[in-house]
Amino acid sequence: MRSLRFALRFALGPILFVALFATASIAQNNRSFVSGAGLDSNPCSLTLPCRTFGQAISVTNTGGEVIVLTSAGYGPFTINKAVTVEAPAGVYAGITATGSSDGIDIDAGSMDTVILRGLTVTSQGSSGSGIVFNSGGALHIETCVTSGFLANGSVDGIHGSGIGINNFGNVFVTDTIARDNDIGITIGPTGTGTTDTAYVAMDQVQLDGNTVYGMFVIPSGPGAIVTAAIRDSSASDNGEGNGVGIFAAGVNGGTADLDIESCLIANNDGSGLTEGEGSGSKGAMSISNCTITGNTGDAYFSSGGTIYTRGQNTIIGNGSDSGSLTALAGQ
Amino acid sequence: MITLRLALGSILFVALFATGSMAQNNRTFVSGAGSDSNPCSLTSPCRTFGQAISVTNSGGEVVVLTSAGYGPFTINKAVTVEAPAGVYAGITATGLSDGIDINAGSMDIVILRGLTVNSEGSAGSGIVFNSGAALHVESCVANGFTNGFGIAINNFGNIFVTDTIARGNQIGMLVDPTGTGTTATAYVVMDHLHLDANSVYGLGVEPSGIGAVVTAAIRDSSASDNDGVNVGIGIIAAGVKGATADLDIERCLIANDDVGVFMQDGAVSISNCTITRCKGGYSENFGSPLYTRGQNTISGNGPNVGSLTALAGQ
Numbered sequence: 001m002r003s004l005r006f007a008l009r010f011a012l013g014p015i016l017f018v019a020l021f022a023t024a025s026i027a028q029n030n031r032s033f034v035s036g037a038g039l040d041s042n043p044c045s046l047t048l049p050c051r052t053f054g055q056a057i058s059v060t061n062t063g064g065e066v067i068v069l070t071s072a073g074y075g076p077f078t079i080n081k082a083v084t085v086e087a088p089a090g091v092y093a094g095i096t097a098t099g100s101s102d103g104i105d106i107d108a109g110s111m112d113t114v115i116l117r118g119l120t121v122t123s124q125g126s127s128g129s130g131i132v133f134n135s136g137g138a139l140h141i142e143t144c145v146t147s148g149f150l151a152n153g154s155v156d157g158i159h160g161s162g163i164g165i166n167n168f169g170n171v172f173v174t175d176t177i178a179r180d181n182d183i184g185i186t187i188g189p190t191g192t193g194t195t196d197t198a199y200v201a202m203d204q205v206q207l208d209g210n211t212v213y214g215m216f217v218i219p220s221g222p223g224a225i226v227t228a229a230i231r232d233s234s235a236s237d238n239g240e241g242n243g244v245g246i247f248a249a250g251v252n253g254g255t256a257d258l259d260i261e262s263c264l265i266a267n268n269d270g271s272g273l274t275e276g277e278g279s280g281s282k283g284a285m286s287i288s289n290c291t292i293t294g295n296t297g298d299a300y301f302s303s304g305g306t307i308y309t310r311g312q313n314t315i316i317g318n319g320s321d322s323g324s325l326t327a328l329a330g331q
Numbered sequence: 332m333i334t335l336r337l338a339l340g341s342i343l344f345v346a347l348f349a350t351g352s353m354a355q356n357n358r359t360f361v362s363g364a365g366s367d368s369n370p371c372s373l374t375s376p377c378r379t380f381g382q383a384i385s386v387t388n389s390g391g392e393v394v395v396l397t398s399a400g401y402g403p404f405t406i407n408k409a410v411t412v413e414a415p416a417g418v419y420a421g422i423t424a425t426g427l428s429d430g431i432d433i434n435a436g437s438m439d440i441v442i443l444r445g446l447t448v449n450s451e452g453s454a455g456s457g458i459v460f461n462s463g464a465a466l467h468v469e470s471c472v473a474n475g476f477t478n479g480f481g482i483a484i485n486n487f488g489n490i491f492v493t494d495t496i497a498r499g500n501q502i503g504m505l506v507d508p509t510g511t512g513t514t515a516t517a518y519v520v521m522d523h524l525h526l527d528a529n530s531v532y533g534l535g536v537e538p539s540g541i542g543a544v545v546t547a548a549i550r551d552s553s554a555s556d557n558d559g560v561n562v563g564i565g566i567i568a569a570g571v572k573g574a575t576a577d578l579d580i581e582r583c584l585i586a587n588d589d590v591g592v593f594m595q596d597g598a599v600s601i602s603n604c605t606i607t608r609c610k611g612g613y614s615e616n617f618g619s620p621l622y623t624r625g626q627n628t629i630s631g632n633g634p635n636v637g638s639l640t641a642l643a644g645q
Contacts, residue, residue, distance in 0.1 A: 030423045030451045031400045046363045046399050063451055063475055067419050069398055084449070084474070088398060090417020113499050113528070115474070138528050138556075140498060170556045170587075172498070172527050199587040199608075201527060201555040227608040229555065229586040257631060259607040261584060288605060288628040310628060331629040331639060 030064045032056040036072025053077040053085055068093040068118070078105040079114050082137075087118035089143070095119060097126035102164075103146070108136035115140045121162075123148040123181075129161040130181070138170040149181040150211065159212055161186040168196040168224075177206040184210045184238070187217045191224025191254055200228040207235045207245075214238040214268070215246045219254030222280075226254070231261040239270035245295065247274045248305070250281030256305070259286045267294040272318060277304035286328060287313050298322045357391045359383040363399025380404040380412055389439075395420040405432040406441050414445035416470075422446060424453035430473070435463035442467040450475040450500075456483040457500070465489040476500040477530065484508065487515040487543075496525045503527070503557070505535040510543025510574055519547035526552065526566075530559035533588070534566045536597075538574035545574075545597075550581040555588065558610075563589040565609065570596030580604055590614050591632065594621055600642060607631050615639070 029044060034056050038049035044056045049069055054077045056066040068074070068087035073094040079085070087093035097103040103121035106114050114136050121130040121144065130146030133139050141163065149160030162178030163185040165171050171187075178184035184207030189198045198219070207214035214235030219226040228248075235245035245268040248256040256277065265272040272295040275285040286308040292299045295318045300307055302323030310330045315321075356371060361383050365376035371383045376396055381404045383393040395401070395414035400421040406412070414420035424430040430448035433441050441463050448457040448471070457473030457480065460466050465488055472495070473481030481497030482504040484490050490506070497503035503526035508517045517538070526533035533554030538545045547568075554565035565588035568576040576597035583604045585591040591609040592601065595616035605628045606612050612629050615621040615637025622642040629635075 030425075030449075031421055033398075061451060063449075064423075065421060065447075065449060067398055067421065086419065086447075088417060088419035091398075091419075113475070115498075138499070140528070142496070170528055170558075172525070172556070174496075174525060199556050199558075201553060201584065201586055203525070203553055203584065227587055229584055229605065229607055231553075231584045231605065232551075257608060259586065259605055259628065259630065261605040261628065262582075284631065286605075286607070286628055286630050289603070308630060310626070312626070328628070328630055330625045331623060331627050 027059055027061045029060050032060045032066045033069050034066060034074060035069040037070065057081065057083055076101045076103050078107055080107050082108065082112035082114065084115040084117065085119065089118060093119050095121045096124055097121065097128055098124050100127050102128035102132045103130045104132065106133045106136050106139055111137045113138040116144055117142045118144065120145040123150065123160065126160065127151045129164040132164045133167060133169065133171060135167050136169050140172045141176050143175045145177045147180050151182060159183050165189065165198060165200065168198045171198065171200045173202045173205050175204045179206065179209045181210045182212045183216045184214045187226050187228060189219055189224055189226065191219065191221030193222050195223045195225065197225040197227055200226065202230040203232060205230065205233040207233065208237050210238045211240050211243065213244050213247045217248040217256045217258055218251060219256055220251045222253035224254035227257045229259040230263060234264045236264060236266040236268065238268045241269055243268055243270040244274045245272045248283060248285055249274070249276040249278060250283045251278040253280045255281060256283040260288070260290055262289040265290060265292045269296050271295060271298040271301050273300040273307065275302045275305035275307050284308060289313065293317045295319065300325065354386055354388050356387050359387045359393050360396050361393060361401060362396040364397065384408065384410055403428045403430050405434055407434050409435065409439035409441065411442040411444065412446065416445065420446050422448045423451055424448065424455055425451050427454050429455035429459045430457040431459065433460045433463050433466055437464055439463050440465040443471055444469045445471065447472040450477065454478045456480040459483045460485060460488065460490065462486050463488055468492045468495055470494045473497045474499050480505045484517060484519065487517045490517060490519040492521045492524060494523045498525065498528045500529045502532045502535050503529040505537065506545050506547060507535065507537040507539060508543055508545065510538065510540030512541050514542045514544060516544040516546055519545060521549040522551060524549065524552040526554045527556050529557045530563060532564045532567050533557040536568040536576045536578050537571055538576055539571040541573040543574035546577045548579040549583060553584045555584060555586040557588045559589065564593045565591045567593040568597050568599050569594065595619050598622065601627050603627065609633065611635060
């Protein structure tokens with residue numbers, strides 16, 4: 001194992017050199033800064049910060065950082081490279097989406113890692129979504145808030161999502177809130193026939209008060225797989241009459257696999273959990289150390305997919321149950 | 332009595348004189364607008380950690396006043412370096428440089444809080460413990476060391492890592508002290524870590540050589556999506572060349588790795604963990620016990636290697 005690691009290190013060296021050389025001519029800062037008093041005609045330096053994320057990203061090297069210096073609104077933006085955009089704790093960086101605009105679009109390359117930290121994305125009547133992953137290698141969302149994306153099906157039946165994962169890649173969501181949207185987080189990549197997977201790991205995420213779903217896992221098309229895990233999180237008070245806390249369903253041959261650990265799934269106006277695989281699709285869910293309570297409809301609903309449990313969940317005070325749980329032995 | 336007083340006075344005087352020229356502040360400050368020709372005081376802060384540390388008393392603190400980049404540095408004494416919440420302190424490593432090197436004395440306690448270490452093509456690692464008595468890493472981020480490790484513990488000592496993220500590195504955190512024949516132990520406690528999206532390991536516990544022992548515990552943490560070009564492992568505990576790697580894993584999420592937990596030459600326990608959607612869930616080798624109380628969710632993985640050993644709850 002050790003020799004493998006060092007072989008890998010040497011193999012990576014030349015690739016890195018080429019990558020740095022290729023990008024050096026178009027961007028110059030390892031770290032750029034924005035401020036509420038900044039100007040986009042500035043070089044985005046510490047002493048001469050810029051005003052918008054778009055300008056700061058454009059002058060930041062691949063793998064570099066854009067840091068927010070002062071609390072302010074910074075406007076919607078698009079990320080098309082490997083970069084970190086961070087507001088440190090104590091600094092508020094707001095992004096307000098209006099019209100048909102999303103808050104933050106990630107349209108990065110297939111090897112790019114994008115990191116968002118400390119950003120607050122809100123909607124003022126936007127028909128779009130908050131943080132939208134259209135392409136990239138990996139996306140880390142840490143300590144962010146998305147709120148109020150209520151498209152209500154206004155555009156082509158599309159609901160607004162606090163976080164929308166529309167493509168394959170590795171996605172991590174940590175210490176983040178998605179509240180008062182149509183859907184808290186949607187994970188819905190579309191397959192094209194060959195196997196492709198979206199890996200999603202969520203930790204300490206609050207997916208509460210959304211009008212339709214807290215979490216919606218919906219890979220679509222042959223070869224599309226979502227492999228997701230969530231722990232120490234909440235999907236509560238979602239739905240207005242027929243909503244679901246956590247809904248996972250492969251459609252048209254897609255596969256939705258989801259593991260849920262130590263989560264609270266309470267007071268949803270509708271079902272707590274749904275694992276519903278469509279025709280030609282397959283998928284499975286596991287629940288462990290969860291509390292599912294106070295949901296007006298089913299605590300859990302399985303149709304075409306399997307919900308595994310080790311028998312150590314608290315499921316009480318819900319409207320009903322549909323489908324069944326499948327025993328899984330602890331190991 | 333008079334003789335004693337005079338004698339003590341001389342000793343005190345000598346002690347003060349000897350240290351006064353090198354360090355004088357219990358607390359020093361750095362700022363993005365500071366200057367290293369300043370005394371590193373609150374009103375006249377310095378610009379770099381290196382200068383601030385050099386004028387800070389042993390056991391003192393260096394505090395960051397404003398968000399800025401502060402550059403790589405080395406710590407050679409007992410000191411705290413802290414960016415309070417609300418202030419961003421970045422360290423960008425390039426070339427052959429590590430981000431932060433800890434080369435402290437055998438009795439020195441070093442504390443890092445609130446620092447962000449980022450690689451721009453560095454061949455080194457993020458936070459590197461080469462020597463010292465104890466290291467606390469709290470609320471830090473180590474990112475992008477694709478040729479090295481986010482956090483590297485190269486020596487014996489007491490290590491604590493809390494509320495910290497190591498992502499996008501070759502190895503998120505590596506504990507690999509080298510033994511020299513006599514028994515020496517690195518004690519490592521980890522709580523609320525995210526060791527995700529690293530290409531080789533999330534967490535590697537790999538002491539090497541006769542006498543080398545690592546005794547480590549990790550809880551409420553994630554080691555996920557460590558899936559490299561070859562084989563990525565969420566958590567590996569492997570003693571090498573006669574060393575012993577002991578690790579206890581509590582309430583962790585280990586998902587989407589090539590191999591979730593890999594162990595050999597030591598003892599590992601897993602408790603209340605979810606190990607899921609890995610190409611292999613666990614890999615137990617050479618008869619080293621992989622203990623479980625039977626309350627882990629191990630599901631949806633590819634084939635496991637070896638076996639689990641039952642441990643009775645008490």
